[in-house]
Amino acid sequence: MRPRFAILFIVCFGFNLSHELIAQAKKYSFQQLTEEHGLSQNFAYGLTQDDRGFLWVGTGAGLSRYDGYEIKKFTTKDSLSADFITADFRTASGNLLFGHIQGGLTLFDGIAFRSILPDTLGSKVVGITEDSQNNFWVATQSKGFVFIDKTFDSVSTVFPDPLQRQIINATFSRHGILWVGTSEGMFCFRISGKALTLIEAELLPPYTAVNSLLPHDTDTTLCFVGTAFQGIYLLKHDKAQDRIDIEHHIELPEISRDIIQTMAQDPEGDLWVGTRQSGVMHLNIGRDQKSVFKIDHFKKQTGFPFTSANKLIIDRQGQVWISTMGDGLIKIQKEFFTYFPFAGDYGVGEVRAIAETASGYLVATDKGLLQISLNDQTDEYEFDLVTTLKDESILSVYTDSRKNVWVGTETKGVYLLAPNSHYLKPLPIDPENHPLEVRLFEEDKQGNIWVSAKAHGLYVLDKEQKVMRHLTTANRFIHNDIFAIKADTHGNIWFGTYGAGLARLNKDGSLQLFSKQEELRARDINDIDEDHEGNIWIATEGEGIFKYANKKFTQVGSDENLVSPFIKGIQFDPTGRIWFSYRKGLGYFDLQSEKKYHFTREDGLLANEAYSSSIMVDSKFNKWFCNDYGVTLFEHDTIAEGGRRPLQTYLTGIRIFFKDHPAALRSDERSGGSLVGALPPLELSHSENHITFDFVAIKLNRRGKIYYRHLLDGYDSDWTPPKQVNFVTYTNLDPGKYVLKVQATDDLGAWVDPITEYSFEITPPYWKRTWFYLPQILSVVTLFSLTYLIGKRGIARKRFVLRLMLFSSFFITLEYVENFIDPLVSGFFGGAPVFRFFLNFLLALLLLPVETLITHWLLDDERKLKAAALSKTIDEPEAILEEGKIESAKELPN
């Protein structure tokens, strides 16, 4: 989509502006989610964002939850009071309330749904609000209010007389006052417990239907009132006099035949207005909070796929979400980039540099200087050609700390625009008046200006703009053509060249040649910048980015994380991001989080060609990139101030054998009363060892993919490879304690976001519990003792009893041994059945010799006794016979 232009007005600016100012329209794009994407229904009524960032969409056929990538549906099967959702509300404690078509109400406490009111009242819920006592007021269309106390235990109907026979359309509560918009006007009640006392009823002209109410974001005394056919009223609550008056009326003739159904205020204080039939309007509200300077209209006729808005919200990233009547869910977002093309109007073919000035920005192009200024009223950028130096090829522009603007031309040397002056004056700096091709400017710590002129080396100018030094190869300077200069905070000056690489002029006057001394392998330097820790970063042609810290160069950039090794420009912003430009796009690298991001045409980058030193971060932290035919602006507010929000991963469910586990939805364990649920720890039986965990990281604001990795402590030895799948299944888990760790990232090179942990335990079966081992051991000991007694003491007279006992003991022992060895053998041999067979065979082979040995040992005493008896019989047979020790020779052992 090409930006629109409009000729605004003629300006005769003191210093040489031409006659036309051109305004740059802000660009917006949209995203649509419908039934095809998984939305419950295209008729979306409710819309809210919960504390975790999920977007909840109430439709005519159930509830949908969107995490930026997937939509999950909820219906009465999940304990909603009804499927048709007409209103929603996020409570102060973070719970969600959903109103239904026949007066029902459902609570979501972060974990589970609970029906608070059955859907039987016979009038639809049109609004829900929470008073200062944290009690809830549920507005129904024709049956007044339902009062619900904060514990949800007490419910009563409140239907004040002034609202009888009225159609209630909207409500909200603030400072003990209940504001009610009806089909016949605006009513304000003072809340006292469950009682409502009317304090204002005739605020608006007679029969003005009020369809939407919006408390002002910053001024708590103000309230926007959206009407049918009458535009918007701004009401003010005078607390001192306890009265409410009309502060302002925004008429909006564009929608005079339409109903204002919903409103929202964005972080800039602008108003977004959703209508029944005319789409959505963005009202650019002035600093007086009343005047509307500009209106952007989003509807089918302007390329947006919807007509009717039911609810508008601004999410935490400042994006506008709209639930629509029949067109699903729409996201409107301001594009990351605003592109200012200069080719069409000014014939510009190359933009070389941009500098911030007192009145805006000056852009150096091959067709002269262009000025960009921000219109404070319309909040739009306007640009124009500076007539001085028109058609002169400008190579550089630079603003020093004294607000002097330095302009380097291709043929006319240096021009200077002094502060508070409107005239660019030529500044001859070459003593021999050579026509200088001025490539660069840089100011050092002392306030001197370093000027790079092609083939003429460097000129150093003092504060009086007099030439102090002239550095060329003639006086042993590194090169006569310097492409990058950086004066660091230590007082050194860094120089980048093509061919001769990097050099540093130390504050003691010595010159250090890093490339020549092979400390830095790159020889073509495009840009140099310093981070807030004093490290020097070097953008090279073909070698990526180098960082100079602790007297060592480290290559930071590579093909993998910089896309291209040909880095044209680098620039740090105050949040610690290094921005870099290359021929295929733009990117940043966050030093703190080590996250990087590349912007391409898919992100709305219209031009991605970039030149050396082509990035500038202005005083508002906006980033400007110089391209072939224009400049690209990346506005600061498109990435949240203070860095990106951490990508938090949430566990959303647990499934056992792919069926939802009821414990995962248990709501009895709540964190600190905030009810924003974390899944309770889980104890599973040994048979429930097939577990699937569902998780999600919510990212509504950016394109790109989210990757997950996980690690199960007690099972996995390392993190899994990153995947986009947001669930993991573990099968055949042994009894034990486990901790699942899940982490998400939107940058595969940096796993820096919070790790979500969840502990669970699989309890062992009873036969693996300690108490069960005792009888086992006792049984074995008993068996062994019995065997010993039978063998040693000769309790059983029959040999087979002894052998049976021995075999049993050996078998049980071997079974235990086999159970112990088998996993080791299986693990070693890979579980092939043949090895198990050999193991059993080996154990079986042991059985007979071991039995024989033990039998022998057990019967050894007896045998010895009998042998002794036999020998005694031979020597003294009478004595033996007398002692009666041998009954018969047959009983002698074999």
Added chain:
Amino acid sequence: MRTFIAALLITSCFCSVAQRVPNESENIDYLVTFGQDAPPNTGDDDHVQIIFFVVPSSYKLPVYLRIFDPDMSNKHDEFVGPSNTFTKFSVYGGKGAFSSNEAREVTLASNYKTGNLLASRIFGNEAEFDSEWYAMGPFNPLEGEEIASFNGYILKVVVEGLKGNDGNHYRFFLSEEAGRNKTIEGANAFAYNYTFKLHKAQTLAHIYPFIEKSVVSVTQHNFDFDNDGEILIYTVAKNRVKAAGSGDNGWASSVHPIEESEKNLTMDIQIQKISSLENTMTVYITNQYNEAVPFFALPIGGPPKYKYNLKVTTK
């Protein structure tokens, strides 16, 4: 029985613009609602008009109720003195909008505003709507009352004459778009009581009640016809059967037995006007139980044609 109606509804509506009320097939230009202060001899007995629209269950897109000339302005409306009348248009859906017995009463003694109010607007003398279409909505068809026997959702439109004594003339179109009349496939409209303006001269208007199987006889009721012509009934078994016509500011009714062959078919009540004076009248039809019989914007199964009973004898 109503399943049968639903089947006929669908087959009837695919081939014609059934969402326009009054329909071209009825040959009626405008529906009429007078302000509360208008005398009965204007032809409007109760200052209320109720129309039901059926949106088939298969239809999943937003619908708009478009109203032609909803305000009280110069071109199409009927004035008694200076314009002083306000008309309220309301759309109801949800439970009870149609299924409630009160919703189908023709005498309007009870609460006819059953169901959930979906939208309403009051029009006075607003020139911007003169001879213009105004769209209410969009409506989610699911916000209508689901009636299984109709295989669809029903939206109820209630037009009320508020203060004033002028007559508001208007038309409806249930449309897929707000900006133009775009038909909704399978939709139809019906009413139990019609107050409408007859053409100026010698024209023929049609009312198409559907005769269900249980109907033994129908009674047609008309008000303030001014005896300006004839009211004739046509069915497969009735050919030009004369019905009672009312005089000025009065009611007339006549009972007409229903033969077996006339059941499950549409009856055509033709109102033949003679004079060239404008006239507004009210019509409703009841069955033998004094229950109102619906008449559809588009005749279900097509307009009836009398079948001549030929007897062939052989010598």
